Amino acid sequence: MQIYLPIAEMSVSIWLILAMGGAVGFVTGMFGVGGGFLMTPFLIFTGISPAVAVATGASQIVASSVSGVAAQAGRKSVDFKMGVVLVAGGIPGTIIGVWIVSLLKASGQIDLVIKLAYVGLLGSIGLLMLSEAVRTLLRARKALPAKARVTQHYWVHGLPFKLRFRVSKLYISALPPLGLGFLSGFLSGIMGIGGGFIMVPAMIYILRMPASAVIGTALFQVLCITALTTFLHAWINQTVDIILALILMAGGVIGVQYGARVGARIRSDYLRLMISLLIVSMALRLAVELVTPPADLYEIAPVGETG
Amino acid sequence: MRRLALILLALIGPVAAQDDGQEESLVAALTQDVVHITSNFTGAEFVVYGAIEARDAFIGASERDIVIIVRGPEVPTTVRKRGRVSGIWLNTDAATFDNVPGFYYLASTAPLDAIAAPAVLKRKNIGLANQNWTGPKRRDIGEFQKALIRSRTADHLFVEEEGSVEMNGAALFQTRIVMPANVPVGDYRVEAYLFRNGQEISVYSATLVIDKLGIERTVYNFATQRSLFYALAAIVIAVLMGLGAAFVFREKE
Numbered sequence: 001m002q003i004y005l006p007i008a009e010m011s012v013s014i015w016l017i018l019a020m021g022g023a024v025g026f027v028t029g030m031f032g033v034g035g036g037f038l039m040t041p042f043l044i045f046t047g048i049s050p051a052v053a054v055a056t057g058a059s060q061i062v063a064s065s066v067s068g069v070a071a072q073a074g075r076k077s078v079d080f081k082m083g084v085v086l087v088a089g090g091i092p093g094t095i096i097g098v099w100i101v102s103l104l105k106a107s108g109q110i111d112l113v114i115k116l117a118y119v120g121l122l123g124s125i126g127l128l129m130l131s132e133a134v135r136t137l138l139r140a141r142k143a144l145p146a147k148a149r150v151t152q153h154y155w156v157h158g159l160p161f162k163l164r165f166r167v168s169k170l171y172i173s174a175l176p177p178l179g180l181g182f183l184s185g186f187l188s189g190i191m192g193i194g195g196g197f198i199m200v201p202a203m204i205y206i207l208r209m210p211a212s213a214v215i216g217t218a219l220f221q222v223l224c225i226t227a228l229t230t231f232l233h234a235w236i237n238q239t240v241d242i243i244l245a246l247i248l249m250a251g252g253v254i255g256v257q258y259g260a261r262v263g264a265r266i267r268s269d270y271l272r273l274m275i276s277l278l279i280v281s282m283a284l285r286l287a288v289e290l291v292t293p294p295a296d297l298y299e300i301a302p303v304g305e306t307g
Numbered sequence: 308m309r310r311l312a313l314i315l316l317a318l319i320g321p322v323a324a325q326d327d328g329q330e331e332s333l334v335a336a337l338t339q340d341v342v343h344i345t346s347n348f349t350g351a352e353f354v355v356y357g358a359i360e361a362r363d364a365f366i367g368a369s370e371r372d373i374v375i376i377v378r379g380p381e382v383p384t385t386v387r388k389r390g391r392v393s394g395i396w397l398n399t400d401a402a403t404f405d406n407v408p409g410f411y412y413l414a415s416t417a418p419l420d421a422i423a424a425p426a427v428l429k430r431k432n433i434g435l436a437n438q439n440w441t442g443p444k445r446r447d448i449g450e451f452q453k454a455l456i457r458s459r460t461a462d463h464l465f466v467e468e469e470g471s472v473e474m475n476g477a478a479l480f481q482t483r484i485v486m487p488a489n490v491p492v493g494d495y496r497v498e499a500y501l502f503r504n505g506q507e508i509s510v511y512s513a514t515l516v517i518d519k520l521g522i523e524r525t526v527y528n529f530a531t532q533r534s535l536f537y538a539l540a541a542i543v544i545a546v547l548m549g550l551g552a553a554f555v556f557r558e559k560e
Binding site for chain 2: 002063071232238
């Protein structure tokens with residue numbers, strides 16, 4: 001069944017879009033990442049312009065994150081205080097990111113910057129997570145007890161402006177979460193992603209949050225940042241296609257529920273291995289794309305984009 | 308209205324024609340003047356039809372040819388060229404044409420090169436190979452133009468269907484125009500050219516409007532004219548969808 005999208009100005013298969021939303025929602029619920037790094041390339045692949053794909057993808061992540069947060073909040077695994085600090089850092093980051101995109105669009109290099117950002121970021125974080133996950137799994141196989149982390153002290157504990165985060169059982173400075181929030185907001189504005197795949201490992205390895213609170217809190221932070229991204233794109237660029245978003249959401253909100261359930265049943269070591277493999281393969285695919293000679297050297301720029 | 312004009316012209320035409328029988332013209336009309344884009348829009352199909360006005364249409368019928376061109380709204384269009392910089396392919400060059408139609412459909416009774424000489428077609432801008440869009444003055448501009456045509460042709464937005472205009476008898480003609488779902492909205496121009504022995508002797512113009520209707524129009528207007536409220540609505544809808552799903556799934560447990 002075909003449906004015409006009023007903002008994207010093209011006709012798409014409703015089932016294809018539903019399936020995409022479902023798949024991305026499933027990943028979101030399972031790993032606690034927004035899935036934006038999957039959604040944007042998926043949409044562009046169907047022929048939707050990158051600007052509409054980025055903005056509409058963000059609105060879909062809002063819906064699946066709300067659904068995910070609601071599911072996690074019932075299990076008391078969202079550290080709202082930590083979330084608010086992360087979002088406080090994320091808001092200026094997002095605004096600066098969106099502003100940089102508008103500068104790059106004028107120079108015609110936005111595609112390159114987005115792809116390089118994806119390759120560099122997904123590649124390095126994915127590899128880090130992959131090596132960590134493999135090491136953990138090997139250690140678990142040898143039945144060696146993992147070292148207790150709680151007593152460790154390192155630079156994060158020496159910073160001022162300490163706050164108590166009860167759900168995360170942490171007493172740390174507000175500066176690292178503020179900085180992290182800023183970074184993920186900045187990347188969200190530039191790459192059209194929620195930034196969850198950066199937040200999750202950063203919360204585990206830098207903030208040392210307990211794994212039980214990480215996914216719910218990351219979803220909460222992603223929700224706020226993508227809501228802001230959606231708002232800015234819809235207001236300034238007018239690139240949010242609500243019809244497309246509704247179909248994606250319908251698939252996404254269902255997918256995220258099943259994803260969360262499957263995720264709760266799988267050991268977190270394996271979950272981390274799976275998400276790191278997914279991120280690394282995505283980075284590899286984009287890297288190959290950057291170095292492969294294009295089928296046609298010429299390409300028509302999207303309407304309204306010059307230079 | 309158009310049919311009435313056609314009938315009127317058919318009545319007046321022969322009277323106005325000169326005795327030598329060489330005075331010929333044509334009139335054309337569309338089966339629809341407006342194409343509405345609604346939520347189930349998957350493209351449009353319509354017929355351009357018309358008649359040749361001559362004292363005796365049978366005289367010299369074999370020397371006549373008809374070319375029909377449907378042209379979409381003209382917009383500035385940028386073509387980018389990629390190059391390899393230290394192993395990575397990136398946009399290294401670009402050229403912007405000021406007046407490229409978003410849609411171009413050509414139908415004719417015969418192959419273009421059999422209808423008129425290249426110089427004639429070039430002067431009249433007939434055929435994709437004979438477009439002269441305003442672009443930057445540079446030696447390789449032709450490559451950019453060719454690439455633009457290649458890309459739009461692949462998207463079915465630029466079409467040349469030579470030989471697709473059918474003659475019904477000596478005076479009546481018709482052709483089917485097919486538009487894909489990604490046609491741009493706006494005002495279209497439909498032109499019917501009458502050629503005789505390689506010379507254009509008559510042209511008839513009509514207009515066509517492609518417009519969004521119903522929910523598509525409402526959403527588009529809301530998004531572009533009230534973008535602040537649209538932005539807020541988009542977030543409210545997203546949050547409600549998420550909460551609704553969470554609620555539905557909790558009930559099931």
